[in-house]
Amino acid sequence: xxxxxxEDDDVIAAALSEALSLLGxxxxxxPRGTDALRHHREADVILLDLGLPDLDGIDVLASLRRVTRRxxxxxxxxxxxxxxxxxxxxxxxxxxxxxxxxxxxxARIEAVQRRLRPEATGGGALQLGPLRxxxxxxxxxxxxxxxxxxxxxxxxxxALVEAAGTxxxxxxxxxxxxxxxxxxxxxxxxxxxxxxxxxxGRPGLLVNVRGVGYRLDPDAAESA
Numbered sequence: 001x002x003x004x005x006x007e008d009d010d011v012i013a014a015a016l017s018e019a020l021s022l023l024g025x026x027x028x029x030x031p032r033g034t035d036a037l038r039h040h041r042e043a044d045v046i047l048l049d050l051g052l053p054d055l056d057g058i059d060v061l062a063s064l065r066r067v068t069r070r071x072x073x074x075x076x077x078x079x080x081x082x083x084x085x086x087x088x089x090x091x092x093x094x095x096x097x098x099x100x101x102x103x104x105x106x107a108r109i110e111a112v113q114r115r116l117r118p119e120a121t122g123g124g125a126l127q128l129g130p131l132r133x134x135x136x137x138x139x140x141x142x143x144x145x146x147x148x149x150x151x152x153x154x155x156x157x158x159a160l161v162e163a164a165g166t167x168x169x170x171x172x173x174x175x176x177x178x179x180x181x182x183x184x185x186x187x188x189x190x191x192x193x194x195x196x197x198x199x200x201g202r203p204g205l206l207v208n209v210r211g212v213g214y215r216l217d218p219d220a221a222e223s224a
Contacts, residue, residue, distance in 0.1 A: 004043030065091035091150035
């Protein structure tokens with residue numbers, strides 16, 4: 001896998017690049033946010049620090065998400081809830097706080113790899129009343145209008161549409177979307193589901209079944 005590492009600390013960057021190389025990954029490292037915007041097309045996965053010398057990493061993340069669906073893993077020393085929530089809402093697929101444990105980083109990269117593998121499905125559109133998903137294009141429409149979903153939000157919605165009318169547990173969603181229910185953060189799921197509910201803009205469509213999980217209500221999808 002080709003990884004783009006945006007990290008301004010030479011020591012951290014060298015250690016990560018060497019470790020990832022030994023595990024068979026090709027890593028291109030750059031120190032600035034502008035480098036991420038220039039080279040993102042070359043990578044399969046982007047590893048993004050937030051404390052960069054030229055641009056704030058949050059702004060880089062927002063810019064990247066406007067132009068690419070490639071997985072973005074944030075690697076940062078910022079551990080405050082505001083930064084975590086902002087990054088996830090802007091489309092980060094995962095958020096790891098430094099110091100990074102290599103074993104955990106590799107597990108999360110492997111989870112991303114599993115999500116990138118082609119699915120053994122027919123790729124046909126998924127329809128739930130006025131809600132339509134196109135798996136081939138990773139696009140979603142409600143009442144004929146395109147929904148501006150991040151890749152993670154799309155995967156969540158697809159999992160819920162496929163099980164429409166039945167409850168999908170939190171563990172099932174974490175496993176389906178992040179690749180591992182035990183590695184993914186429950187807080188990440190909450191943030192993405194909140195954003196998804198707001199973008200759907202239809203009260204009652206996405207139902208929280210307290211203590212169990214979530215379901216899409218077909219009746220709410222049909223109602224105006």
